[in-house]
Amino acid sequence: MKKLLNNKLKHLFSVLTLLPLALLSHPLSAEQTSATFEHIKSTHTLNIGYRQLAPFSFRDKSGKVSGYTISLCNMIADELRLSLGLKQLEVHYIPVLFTERVAALNGSRIDLDCSVNTDAPERKNSVSFSTDYFASTMRIISLRQNNIHTLEDLRGRTVSVPRGSKDLLELNRLNREKHLSLSIITSDTSEDAFEMMAQKRTAALILDGILAYPLINQSEDPEAFTILHEDVGEKMKYAIMMRKQDPLFVAFVDKTLENIFESPLHAQLTNKWLSQTVIIKNKQKD
Structure with missing residues (x-):
């Protein structure tokens, strides 16, 4: 059928x-x-x-x-x-x-x-x-135990993001304009950036929300992660x-x-x- x-x-x-x-x-x-x-x-x-x-x-x-x-x-x-x-x-x-x-x-x-x-x-x-x-929206992805609920909760902390992406350019702009004092660690792939966050090397991952779901679902414990509803920066068109x-x-x-x-x-x-x-x-x- x-x-x-x-x-x-x-x-x-x-x-x-x-x-x-x-x-x-x-x-x-x-x-x-x-x-x-x-x-x-x-x-x-x-x-x-x-x-x-x-x-x-x-x-x-x-x-x-x-x-x-x-x-x-x-x-x-x-x-x-x-x-x-x-x-x-x-x-x-x-x-x-x-x-x-x-x-x-x-x-x-x-x-x-x-x-x-x-x-x-x-x-x-x-x-x-x-x-x-598709119109993408950057989101904050983190371990629930980190108790991150807004972008402000990341002030002065370390975040991971894929290298060379538009997400990185937008995050750098926000970091400057909002004086967040973020320490940004880049990686070659989204998977690597996710692993940094999952292994607690960074407090959060900044990534298009829809790209985060497959990474979370492939992990051993998807319930351990959270995707915040707050948009980070402007929407980007694919x-x-x-x-x-x-x-x-x-x-x-x-x-x-x-x-x-x-x-x-x-x-x-x-x-x-x-x-x-x-x-x-x-x-x-x-």
């Missing part, structure tokens, strides 16, 4: 997208060209960059690359195959470090970065962004990252996303990937 429902939703999605994508066929044959379209058409491959950032992009225990943003990019791949008239399109999932994503795009190692990318003005000189698909100087490809991706967001399938994706809660694990009684 569930498989039948999924097939019907996929069919509905394809019907919704065929007409708008047909409108894009004219620009593809016009004098303007798209390096990305030409590369995909000549190689019959689409290279998708990702990182271990559940629930948006991650490789699960079975080796399958999944997540909300990966699902969006898989649909984009389906529409690319149809629009370019390809019988087959190979999709390669390529793990890309946070610090390497711009070079990977501009060096044509990947065609889309489908992990967590904040649409920031300072980055638009190097890459292009799709329309945003988007798919693409190469610069390819407006036709960006327009194609944006149109495909627009159709996804307007289809019933999007509610199914949201419920599957973005409805995050802390999972209470059963404890054996003595």
Whole structure:
């Protein structure tokens, strides 16, 4: 029954997208060209960059690359195959470090970065962004025993945050403006930043709340942690990252996303990937 429902939703999605994508066929044959379209058409491959950032992009225990943003990019791949008239399109999932994503795009190692990318003005000189698909909110994650209830409770204490992220820039701004005297320790990954907090090396972790839930649920005792409701800093918009100087490809991706967001399938994706809660694990009684 569930498989039948999924097939019907996929069919509905394809019907919704065929007409708008047909409108894009004219620009593809016009004098303007798209390096990305030409590369995909000549190689019959689409290279998708990702990182271990559940629930948006991650490789699960079975080796399958999944997540909300990966699902969006898989649909984009389906529409690319149809629009370019390809019988087959190979999709390669390529793990890309946070610090390497711009070079990977501009060096044509990947065609889309489908992990967590904040649409920031300072980055638009190097890459292009799709329309945003999620508004993130930084939250304070800590051990319950630390009794941290507000940002002010962290004054003068040590916090961990992933290196190079927009979260770090926003936290540095707040630290200066509010004179919090925070000692900020950075790490290469969100997992490392979480472990610092879990091992009491820092008083708290500053991270997008939705990224914290999978980390908490993978721990031995999810109930030991708390995610504060207080927003830390301004909301940040997540988007798919693409190469610069390819407006036709960006327009194609944006149109495909627009159709996804307007289809019933999007509610199914949201419920599957973005409805995050802390999972209470059963404890054996003595």
